[in-house]
Amino acid sequence: MKEIALIALPLIFAAAAFAWPDERSRPRLLPIVGTLHAVLAFWLLIDPPALAAHAWFGFDPLARAVLPMVSLLFLVCSMYGVTYLQIRAERKNRIFVTALLVMLGLLSLALQAQNLGVLWVAAEATTLVTVPLLHFNGTGRAFEASWKYLLVGGTGIALSLLGSFCLGYASLMGGGDGDLTFSSLNALFIQMTPVKAVLAHPWLVTAWVLLIAGYGTKMGLAPMHTWKPDAYGEAPGIVGALLAGGTTTMAFVAILRVKQVVDAAGGGAMTERTLLAFGLFSMFAAALFLLGTPDYKRMLAYSSVEHMGILTVGAALGGAGLWAALFHVWTNALTKGSMFLSAGNIRRAAGAQTEDKVSGMAWRTPGSARLFIVGLFAVTACPPFGVFFSELQILLAAFKTGNVLAATVFLGCLLFAFFGMTRLVFAIVDGRPRAAARKTHERFPELPGIIVPPLLFLALSLWLGLATPPLLHHVWVAAAKILSPTP
Amino acid sequence: MNLLIGLAMGLNLVALASSRLPSVIRAAAFQGMILGTLPWLLEEDFHWMVVAVGLGTVMVKGFIIPNLLRRALRAANIDREVEPLLGFVPSLLLGAMATVGAAALPNELPLLHGHAQTLLVPGAFATVVCGFILLIARTKAISQVCGYLILENGIYLFGLLLINTTPLLVEAGILLDLTVAIFVIGIIVDRIQREFDTLDTRKLNTLRE
Numbered sequence: 158m159k160e161i162a163l164i165a166l167p168l169i170f171a172a173a174a175f176a177w178p179d180e181r182s183r184p185r186l187l188p189i190v191g192t193l194h195a196v197l198a199f200w201l202l203i204d205p206p207a208l209a210a211h212a213w214f215g216f217d218p219l220a221r222a223v224l225p226m227v228s229l230l231f232l233v234c235s236m237y238g239v240t241y242l243q244i245r246a247e248r249k250n251r252i253f254v255t256a257l258l259v260m261l262g263l264l265s266l267a268l269q270a271q272n273l274g275v276l277w278v279a280a281e282a283t284t285l286v287t288v289p290l291l292h293f294n295g296t297g298r299a300f301e302a303s304w305k306y307l308l309v310g311g312t313g314i315a316l317s318l319l320g321s322f323c324l325g326y327a328s329l330m331g332g333g334d335g336d337l338t339f340s341s342l343n344a345l346f347i348q349m350t351p352v353k354a355v356l357a358h359p360w361l362v363t364a365w366v367l368l369i370a371g372y373g374t375k376m377g378l379a380p381m382h383t384w385k386p387d388a389y390g391e392a393p394g395i396v397g398a399l400l401a402g403g404t405t406t407m408a409f410v411a412i413l414r415v416k417q418v419v420d421a422a423g424g425g426a427m428t429e430r431t432l433l434a435f436g437l438f439s440m441f442a443a444a445l446f447l448l449g450t451p452d453y454k455r456m457l458a459y460s461s462v463e464h465m466g467i468l469t470v471g472a473a474l475g476g477a478g479l480w481a482a483l484f485h486v487w488t489n490a491l492t493k494g495s496m497f498l499s500a501g502n503i504r505r506a507a508g509a510q511t512e513d514k515v516s517g518m519a520w521r522t523p524g525s526a527r528l529f530i531v532g533l534f535a536v537t538a539c540p541p542f543g544v545f546f547s548e549l550q551i552l553l554a555a556f557k558t559g560n561v562l563a564a565t566v567f568l569g570c571l572l573f574a575f576f577g578m579t580r581l582v583f584a585i586v587d588g589r590p591r592a593a594a595r596k597t598h599e600r601f602p603e604l605p606g607i608i609v610p611p612l613l614f615l616a617l618s619l620w621l622g623l624a625t626p627p628l629l630h631h632v633w634v635a636a637a638k639i640l641s642p643t644p
Numbered sequence: 645m646n647l648l649i650g651l652a653m654g655l656n657l658v659a660l661a662s663s664r665l666p667s668v669i670r671a672a673a674f675q676g677m678i679l680g681t682l683p684w685l686l687e688e689d690f691h692w693m694v695v696a697v698g699l700g701t702v703m704v705k706g707f708i709i710p711n712l713l714r715r716a717l718r719a720a721n722i723d724r725e726v727e728p729l730l731g732f733v734p735s736l737l738l739g740a741m742a743t744v745g746a747a748a749l750p751n752e753l754p755l756l757h758g759h760a761q762t763l764l765v766p767g768a769f770a771t772v773v774c775g776f777i778l779l780i781a782r783t784k785a786i787s788q789v790c791g792y793l794i795l796e797n798g799i800y801l802f803g804l805l806l807i808n809t810t811p812l813l814v815e816a817g818i819l820l821d822l823t824v825a826i827f828v829i830g831i832i833v834d835r836i837q838r839e840f841d842t843l844d845t846r847k848l849n850t851l852r853e
Contacts, residue, residue, distance in 0.1 A: 274813040281819045285826055292830075298850055304785070304830065305851070311792065311823045312779070318817060319772065319799045325806050325813065329756060335809025356754045363753070387851040 159197050160206060160216040160269060163224070166193055167262035175255045183254050184242040187235035190258055191228075194265075198228035202632065211338050214269040219413065222636035223406055224268045226487045229617070230402045230494055231261050233610045234395045237498050240606025241395060244505070248293060256289045260399065267407045273321050273337040276411055280317070280375060283404055284310045290396045291388055302391035309374060309384040317371025317411075320364045324418065327360035331422070339414055346422035354423065361422050368415045369431060376408035378435050378469060379442035382462045386450075389458035390510065394501020397454070401461045401497065402490030409468055409486065413479075416472070417640050432473035433563060439466030440570035447577030451511045454500055456581050457493070460536060463574050464489045470567060471551040474558050480637035481550030487629070488543030488621050489536075495614035496532040499525045502607050503585065508597035512581060517590030521598045524608045526586045528615065533582045535618050537575040543621035645685045649767040652678050652801070653743055656774035659794060660739045661732055664724045665786055668778075669713050672793045675771075676705025679800055683807055693811040701800065704821045709793065712828045717786060720831055730781035742773035756805075764805055771798030789827045796820045 170190045177183045201216050202225045208215045216224070238257070242250045260283060267279035284307075291303040321337075328342055329335065331349045336342075349357065374381040389397045416428045443463035450456050464485070471482025502525035507515040519526040535542035538549075548571070555564040621629075652675050659671040680702030683694045717724075728735065746769040753765065775795025779788055796817070803814040 274810065274816055277813075278816050278819060281816075281823070285819075285822060288826060288830070300830075301851055307823065307827060307830070308779075308788065308792075311820075311827075312795070314823075315792075315796055315799055315820055318820065319802060321813065322799070322802050322806055325810055326756075329806070329809060330754065335806070337810060337813065359753050390851060 163265040167258045171255045171258035184239045187238045191232035191235035195228045195232045198225040213272045213275045218636040220269045222483045222632050227403045237610035252289045259286045264403050281314050291392045299391045302387040306384045306388045313371045313374025320367030323364035327357045330357040342418045343421040365419050372408045372411045376405050379439040386455040386458040390455040394497045398494040398497035429473045436466045436469030444570040444573035447574050454510050474554045476641045478554035480633040483633040485547035488547045492535045492618040495611040498611040499528040505601045506598040512584045516588035519586045520590045524603045528611045543618045546622050646763045649763040660735045668790045672790045673710035716828045716831045727783050739774045743770040746770035768798050768802035
């Protein structure tokens with residue numbers, strides 16, 4: 158019952174927000190839904206329900222390992238959203254608030270989906286509902302970003318439908334009856350006779366290639382990451398935080414679920430090889446772009462590509478890497494949230510987002526600039542923040558499984574990403590403030606409502622790093638064990 | 645039925661070869677209508693779900709989307725030339741190669757008993773690749789949308805393999821049409837909001853490294 162409420166509650170409130178007459182009070186619905194949703198999600202985390210067989214969606218161990226994080230992320234972002242929409246009172250917020258709430262509902266559905274078709278429908282709908290969020294600023298640049306997002310994301314999601322069809326056909330070849338719930342697909346492929354396995358194999362390979370291309374596009378793995386810098390660069394900070402922490406997590410979970418099915422059919426070596434290659438290539442490409450980009454909001458996008466690479470490498474390493482990857486899902490999303498929100502503050506006060514037009518923000522926006530710097534160190538894995546510990550676990554898993562070369566490349570990419578990000582962040586924070594920024598800066602004062610949420614994110618990141626709750630650790634390990642039964 | 649799929653494959657090439665936007669739209673719409681009638685031919689005993697899938701497809705792909713596209717064409721005052729990045733002859737050759745390649749596919753991929761004689765799989769892959777070519781090799785936003793539409797038709801064609809076992813999943817593919825609708829509505833809305841010359845996607849190049 159509660160798991161249905163997780164999906165239905167935001168959708169009902171979305172309808173209410175759409176009908177709400179008053180522009181000024183409408184954003185207050187966001188934290189209300191955020192709080193209710195988080196209470197429900199953490200309740201389910203502590204007391205998980207039994208999963209019905211053949212159900213189309215349900216709160217299974219994997220959903221339990223990531224959904225509370227998405228809920229927490231939304232809660233903090235929604236607090237920020239209230240003040241943000243007050244500051245940006247010149248833009249109408251009816252569509253924006255509605256789309257945010259629909260997005261939360263669809264993410265809850267996608268993370269809980271136990272059926273290949275339901276998963277795809279939720280992923281597709283999330284793609285569509287993101288478009289008005291990206292277009293919030295209504296500028297030509299925002300139109301360009303949403304167009305590219307829809308074109309690249311739409312093609313990706315179309316490929317994943319084709320991949321889902323291929324996987325469905327593989328199940329028919331394997332003797333299935335068209336039941337596309339993940340549990341029955343797994344059971345079917347494990348019990349498949351060798352003759353049928355030979356017949357199903359080409360379809361499984363095709364399905365895996367198409368699905369990793371499709372959901373990898375949604376996740377933003379290089380070389381399918383091209384929509385990311387544009388979208389994150391032009392969207393409001395709060396949308397960036399939700400995309401980088403919520404939508405990408407959904408795509409990662411989708412890849413994990415599909416991987417489980419293909420592994421069950423005996424494709425384990427293939428899936429791990431492809432994931433490792435995609436992960437390391439994403440990290441490498443992101444590190445190169447981070448060294449060169451002059452734009453600090455696009456920098457966050459490349460950093461997100463890098464962290465998606467880290468997640469994928471973790472998932473490729475089997476059991477130990479997998480639980481570390483789930484740990485990293487939490488630390489990365491919450492830490493990155495703080496950077497997106499503080500970068501949004503700086504962007505508004507500075508009126509520009511490239512290093513040649515912005516400097517000296519430590520004087521103009523002291524609070525946000527400090528948060529931005531601390532966030533930078535947190536996200537580039539300086540102890541004692543959470544990201545350090547989760548990346549350390551992935552690295553340990555790499556050494557344990559004998560992937561020394563992968564671990565070396567991993568560390569090298571992290572180092573270059575650190576160079577690239579510190580270069581840009583200090584160029585923006587230090588130096589003499591620009592005269593051009595004076596006017597915009599007076600229009601957007603640093604209210605507590607836009608400083609406290611990023612601070613909260615940093616506190617959460619610290620908490621996850623220093624005092625990882627045993628319950629969460631247990632939940633991640635349990636999910637990893639189900640996804641990859643052989644250690 | 646193979647005749648109809650063959651016709652749909654031919655329409656891919658027509659779309660690749662036409663130099664005017666309305667004829668590209670017409671090719672995509674006609675292809676969509678052909679695909680919509682296929683489920684009725686495929687199925688011996690009439691199941692209401694299958695009828696609904698076919699009817700919905702004909703309506704959406706054959707009428708609603710093309711009408712929206714034509715409206716966008718009028719609203720945005722786009723001139724009707726296609727402006728290819730890749731010339732017509734090379735894209736036709738690529739399309740033809742894809743079609744031939746796709747025809748050889750079933751030898752590589754084993755098929756279930758009832759499907760081995762149909763052109764469904766080759767038709768689907770040929771259409772997907774032709775859609776891709778159209779998507780990549782044209783500059784105008786509208787022709788990119790048509791490319792997406794054809795890509796999606798190919799996926800639908802593939803979905804017909806599964807229509808008996810999982811009609812709902814195939815039905816869900818209609819959501820892709822929603823993506824197309826949003827593309828087009830985006831163009832119209834943007835047109836109303838701002839002055840913007842040609843809808844040439846080459847001009848969408850402010851965001852880059």
